[in-house]
Amino acid sequence: MGGHFMLAIRLPPDIESRLDALAKATGRSKSFYARQAILEHLDDLEDIYLAERELEDVRAGRSVSTPLEEVMKAHGLED
Structure with missing residues (x-):
């Protein structure tokens, strides 16, 4: 499987439970x-990060x- 990689993440127990219930209910x-x-x-x-970084720069x-x-x-859009 070129281009794919595994990612292990830790989730809070309540989110893990919700995700598990959704997976069981849907078969996915x-x-x-x-x-x-x-x-x-x-x-x-990405948009949020870039906007925050630009705001810091300003x-x-x-x-x-x-x-x-x-x-x-400048773009001829004035009223």
Whole structure:
């Protein structure tokens, strides 16, 4: 299986119980649902991380923001 790897994670007991119950009720594996959760939320987690890092850079003066009005004017979108 090229390109795949195993990942072991520790879950709180209540989450493990919920995942186990879902797997038993549906006949799918716990790994299936863990993989689905990661795939569905990874984009959001990346976006949050990048936004937080950019905000830190702006606050520290390492990055400069542009007012929305300037961006809209530059692209001919002003009212």
